[in-house]
Amino acid sequence: MRLEPKPAPPLGVTLLFPVAAIAATLLITSLLVLAAGASPFSVFYLVARGAAGTQFAALETLTRATPLIFTGLAVAVAFRAKLWNIGAEAQLYIGGVVTIVLGTGALPLPSFLLIPLIMLAAMAAGALLLLGPAVLKTRFGVDEVVTTLLLNFIVLLFVSMLLEGPLKDPMGLGWPQSQRVVAEAQLPRIIQGKRLHYGFAISLCAAAIVWVIMKKTVLGYEMRAVGHNAEAASFAGIPVNRVLMKTALLSGGLAALAGFSEVSGLKGNLTLDLSPGYGYSGIVVAMLAMLNPLGVVASAIFVAGIFVGADAMSRTAGVPSYIADVMVATALLTMVTAILMSRFRVRWR
Amino acid sequence: MNAPVLRLTGITKRFGPLVANDAISFDLKRGEVVALLGENGAGKTTLMNILFGHYVADEGSVETFGKSLPPGDPRAALDAGIGMVHQHFTLAENMTVLENIALGTQAMWRARLDRGAAARRIRKLSGDFGLAIDPGAVVAALSVGERQRVEILKALYRDARILILDEPTAVLTPAETDALFRTLKLLVAQGLSIIFISHKLHEVMAASDRVLVLRAGRLVGERRTAETSRSELAALMVGQEIAPATVAPAKVGPPLLELTDVSTRAGGGGAALDGVSLTLRGGEITGLAGVSGNGQAALAALIAGTMQPLGGEIAIGGATVKEWSPRRALAAGIARIPEDRHAVGTIGDMSVTENVILERYRSARFSRLGFLDWRAARGFAEEIIADYDVKCPSPEARIRLLSGGNMQKLILGRALDPEPSVILANQPTRGLDVGAVSYVHKKLLEARARGAAILLISEDLEEILALSDRILVMSKGRLSTPSARGERTVRELGELMAGHAEAAA
Known part of the structure; x- marks a missing residue:
């Protein structure tokens, strides 16, 4: 078997890749559903209904999509410049830590000052966290896949230490959790009495801003040039290392916003289960979107829908909700395969 | 039989x-x-x-x-x-x-x-x-x-x-x-x-x-x-009779790029430069012959700004250069036509428009306050496509889809449009068809006529002989003494390429 390059397909065909990948994913996972003794059709129907069948379900899906949009954008930005940031999970938690440190009464400010301030501080912390691996990569050639991945574990242990120590809520009955953020530091709900909060609106703005950066600005152009061909970019006078630094700052900052939005908009406090792997799911989201910032919104809602829908489905159909993890992972693999097939023709001989 | x-x-x-x-x-x-x-x-x-x-x-x-x-x-x-x-x-x-x-x-x-x-x-x-x-x-x-x-x-x-x-x-x-x-x-x-x-x-x-x-x-x-x-x-x-290029006598101008006793580390899989001195004058094409791997890659990288000198001096228009980078080389008026147009000269997955502004996207013409002016960029791409007779479906086409000759014409247009004072042409015609080759030669001779200093690095001795006013031979990281057009025979140049020291005259 060998691969031969082929010209890029037209845009219309390109848009079919995620659709084809999702169809293949359903096909593959239906085998597992059958193995679990249920009917794939009824299970997928229940997943879809659980994700979008009622107003409650749809709002829940959007709520779940919010952190995925942030981490998906973080990954899309970094991957576009071929900076392999696998550490969005760590950057998310750091964003959460900063939100707690500044948002539990340390700063007596009104909402319209406090919330932007916390956002900026959280972004700065996430940005700095990714700057380390970026410096190691450009200075010493250390593989950022390894450093960012390992930082996830380091940061999670660091947060665990904080929650057992300085940030531990004295009224928390001994649970490893932080104090709740003050009212001024909370993102309001979009609809009174529902869980969907303004973090979702902020994530949509972030997607639009990232789209503009990638499409219209010098920085986005430099990032794409470095990602596509760093040698040619460097020959043309683009400061490759500096562009990678800026990419790291932007990516880390976006991932940290996920932590901010979860703490400030939804959970109210910091615990060790703030994220069920949103940082990692962000990679799936970004790949399904083919690194397009606006596509990230759609694919984040899709991935969130599978998680939310699978929860609902497992309550009624008796198929474990782990099927959601399998579906999301399979979707990543089929999407990567679809992208490969779009660039290369497979020849058997 | x-x-x-x-x-x-x-x-x-x-x-x-x-x-x-x-x-x-x-x-x-x-x-x-x-x-x-x-x-x-x-x-x-x-x-x-x-x-x-x-x-x-x-x-x-x-x-x-x-x-x-x-x-x-x-x-x-x-x-x-x-x-x-x-x-x-x-x-x-x-x-x-x-x-x-x-x-x-x-x-x-x-x-x-x-x-x-x-x-x-x-x-x-x-x-x-x-x-x-x-x-x-x-x-x-x-x-x-x-x-x-x-x-x-x-x-x-x-x-x-x-x-x-x-x-x-x-x-x-x-x-x-x-x-x-x-x-x-x-x-x-x-x-x-x-x-x-x-x-x-x-x-x-x-x-x-x-x-x-x-x-x-x-x-x-x-x-x-x-x-x-x-x-x-x-x-x-x-498929056609080829007329040998007729070249007007050179009107030699002032030295525009001077290397004095420059040494580098090894580059591009070839030899390092070892105390090289070289003067490029306006209105003159200097041909650099040699078997590949003898330091041509290092010399090209040095002039292009991608390699730093370890010793010696670079002077442009008489002024010694302190810091050296691709951006400084471009700012000093050096146009670069790289040896490998696929890996270094262009970004295959980006469009023709995105590729033509690659060296100049920061100029006021193409960007303002950090935002790119895509309309100006597209206009520039259309200009190059028309002026340099590039065959491509549109300025939005990915450059990977262009033939080698058209890709090279785009690179040539990008490099020559700002009227550079020094042109580094490294294997500018390698792999091109005859029509594209003569086009590249014509453009280099035009630049020479307007007073640019050109360094032509080529493995094709016939190309060197046809275009160069002055020929140097590179061997083991060192340069021979220059010879004027027609002064050394092919055999003598071959001896120099093989690394034999020049026989005493």
Whole structure:
């Protein structure tokens, strides 16, 4: 078997890749559903209904999509410049830590000052966290896949230490959790009495801003040039290392916003289960979107829908909700395969 | 007449819309050297790769010694007695000559190589055919010419009866080329048949019995070497009479770029610069000849700004340069045409528009307050496409889809549009068709006429001789003394390329 390059397909065909990948994913996972003794059709129907069948379900899906949009954008930005940031999970938690440190009464400010301030501080912390691996990569050639991945574990242990120590809520009955953020530091709900909060609106703005950066600005152009061909970019006078630094700052900052939005908009406090792997799911989201910032919104809602829908489905159909993890992972693999097939023709001989 | 040892019938190979080989048929007889002549991109290498089983032809068949050869199977080609010496060698550098030659010839389950017998056989072959080599030497320590001998021995060791040499002289000095030709004579005397791929007319005339000319994938002519002439072959090869470029005498201006005693580290897989001094003057083309790997890559990288000098000085327009980078080189008015237009000159997956602004996107013309002005960029791309006669579907097309000649025209347009004072042209015509080559030459001569200083680095001696007002030869990281147009003969230049010191006058 060998691969031969082929010209890029037209845009219309390109848009079919995620659709084809999702169809293949359903096909593959239906085998597992059958193995679990249920009917794939009824299970997928229940997943879809659980994700979008009622107003409650749809709002829940959007709520779940919010952190995925942030981490998906973080990954899309970094991957576009071929900076392999696998550490969005760590950057998310750091964003959460900063939100707690500044948002539990340390700063007596009104909402319209406090919330932007916390956002900026959280972004700065996430940005700095990714700057380390970026410096190691450009200075010493250390593989950022390894450093960012390992930082996830380091940061999670660091947060665990904080929650057992300085940030531990004295009224928390001994649970490893932080104090709740003050009212001024909370993102309001979009609809009174529902869980969907303004973090979702902020994530949509972030997607639009990232789209503009990638499409219209010098920085986005430099990032794409470095990602596509760093040698040619460097020959043309683009400061490759500096562009990678800026990419790291932007990516880390976006991932940290996920932590901010979860703490400030939804959970109210910091615990060790703030994220069920949103940082990692962000990679799936970004790949399904083919690194397009606006596509990230759609694919984040899709991935969130599978998680939310699978929860609902497992309550009624008796198929474990782990099927959601399998579906999301399979979707990543089929999407990567679809992208490969779009660039290369497979020849058997 | 003796029967053909090899017969190709109606070989056709397409790569997407490109027809690389179009219904090619020919015979090869025992004891014959057939030259396959053609421009770069005419389809010579594709044809040989089909013959050797690297590619599968879309149509047509190959017969060796009267038996048909299964397509797409290099092992079958080897067994049928076909040996191929590739343009880029396929040797394991950290192993000995003997190990490289015997590699893959013995069954895997044989625990131990019979070194004694193998070495005896290699010595016999190398003695018979004038391929002097020590079987115990490590390949990494060998010169390029010696490595080629190892490749030929490898084929002979496997009892090759048909030997394919793909551009064998591209990496050789004139003296090594002569030695290679003597070896070929000895091989055919033993009854081997040889296909010799080249685009150099004088070599074809010197070494072959019969010439096949390929143009744009088609076999356009077949001549007995004794009955043809260089000019006839040239006309067949390019499909038109080529007029030698007429060059007006140079109006030499002030020194625009001066290197004084510059040294660098090794670059691009070649030698480092070792105390090089060079002055480029306005209105003059300086040609740099040399066998590749002798420091041309380092010199080009230095002038382009991608390599820092370790010692010595760079002065531009009389002012010494303190810090050095691609951006500073561009700002100083140096235009760069890189050697590798795919990997370095362009970003294949970005559009024509995005590629033409690559060196200037920060200028006020193309960006404001960090935002790019795509309309201006597109306008610039359209300008270059029109002015430099680039054939491309639209400015939005990915540059990867353009042919080599059109890609080079875009690079040329990007580099020459700001009217640079210094032009570094590194292998500017490699792999281009004749039309594109003469276009590049015309543009370089125009720049010379308006007073730019041009450094032309090329492995094509004919190109150097045709364009240069002054010729330098690079060998082992050092430069020869310059010679004016017509001052040194080709043979004298060849001696310098081979690294022989200049004879006292």
